[in-house]
Amino acid sequence: MNSDRRSLLGAGLAASLLGATRLSAQTPPPSAPEGPPPGLPQPIETIDLWPGGAPGMPAQPPVEQVEERSADPLVADRAVRGITVPRLSVFRPDRPNGGAVLLIPGGGYRHVVVDKEGYEMARWLSARGFTAFVLFYRLPYDGWAAGPDVCxxxxxxxxxxxxxxxxxxxLDPERVAAMGFSAGGHLCADLATRFAQRTYDPVDEADRLGARPVCAAPVYPVMAMQAPHAHPGSRERLLGPSPSAALEAAHSPHRNVPRDAPPFFILHAEDDDVVPVENSLLLRAALKAQGVAVETHLFRHGGHGFGLRKATGKPVAAWPELWRDWARGTGLG
Structure with a gap:
């Protein structure tokens, strides 16, 4: 990993001195007008990513909105769009094991899924000792100056x-993993292949630290930005209606794999009728070509967007433990 331990320790000390002040000033987690669903723990701790506000604000900023898509009052399925304050929702374990996972929910770059690919996985991870950080990221079609690099x-x-x-x-700062789902899987793979690319101007001491995850797990990921395997909605919302071949290549993670990419865990169902399984196969082939360690699990049934809740009762339900066993060998623990 290309982060310097001395810088990490100094940055951590400064953060601990400012911790109480920063916690009190953070933007709350996204919430629907009717409030959080009953019965399950909700995050009470958030971290705003940009202390002076997110860079490159559109001339007409979007308005954050949360939609509850579930008809069952006991099963939440919220989606948030119009994010102007990108932030992390934190799930702390009772007994931290020193590892952390940055969770990147999907949503086709149209919105960011809150529960199914965010909070549910965060609860699963925190119950097993990992500190989980759910990322609510800005959406590229909202007009941010960074364009398709904003996520x-x-x-x-x-x-x-x-x-x-x-x-x-x-936490051990060297043991921070990334996991993403669908379009969030694309962003996870983008992070794990373009971690060293400068996509914004540094704003503080944190930006001296490395962005490379110790390992990456794109789950039923969007990958290709070219026909015939591209997910049309994700492609258009990320790159616009008529992107150039160069722009497509720049935002297809399998075409940008460096030799120092972290180990990958790839998961897909072969009957996925939204994001073709070929997206994962393209990524696997590119990683193998660069000599990057990769473990791939393809399940016959599962469809798209199974996460945890839709995997129940199917062979694909084994995937979280498969990931956990694999992660032990990557240094995450």
């Missing part, structure tokens, strides 16, 4: 903030 800017900044504040969360 990667938030993901890079999130990794650096987690490392900077490792003392606040009893």
């Amino acid at each position: 990667l800017s938030d993901a890079q900044r999130a990794m650096r903030i987690i490392r900077q504040r490792h003392r606040d969360f009893a």
Whole structure:
């Protein structure tokens, strides 16, 4: 990893001195007008990524809105759009094991899923000792100056903030992983292949730290930005209606794999009728070509967007433990 331990320790000390002040001033987690669903723990701790506000604000900023898509009052399925304050929702374990996971929910770059690919996985991880950080990232079609790099800017900044504040969360700054789902899987893979690319101007000491995750797990990921395998909605919202071949290549993670990319865990269902399984196969082939360690799990059934809740009762339900066993060998623990 290309982060310097001395810088990490100094940044962590500064963060611990400012911790109480920063916690009190953070933007609350996204919430629907009717409030959070009953019965399950909700995050009470958030971290705003950009202390002076997110860079490159559109001339007409979007308005954050949360939609509850579930008809069952006991099963939440919220989606948030119009994010102007990108932030992390934090799930602390009772007994931290020193590892952390940056969770990147999907939503086709149209919105960011809150529960199914965010909070549910965060609860699963925190119950097993990992500190989980759910990323609510800006959406590229909202007109941010960074354009299609705006999501990667938030993901890079999130990794650096987690490392900077490792003392606040009893973390080893070298043991921060990334996991993403669908379009969030694309962003996860983008982070794990373009971690060293400068996508924003540094704003503070955190930006001296590395953004490379110790390992990456894109789950049923969007990958290709070219036909025939591209997910049309994600492609258009990320790149616009008529992107150039160069722009497509720049935002197809399998075409940008460096030799120092972290180990990958790839998961997909072969009957996925939204994001073709070929997206994962393209990524696997590119990683193998560069000599990057990769473990791939393809399940016959599962469809798209199974996360945890839709995997129940199917063979694909084994995937979280498969990931956990694999992660032990990457240094995450």
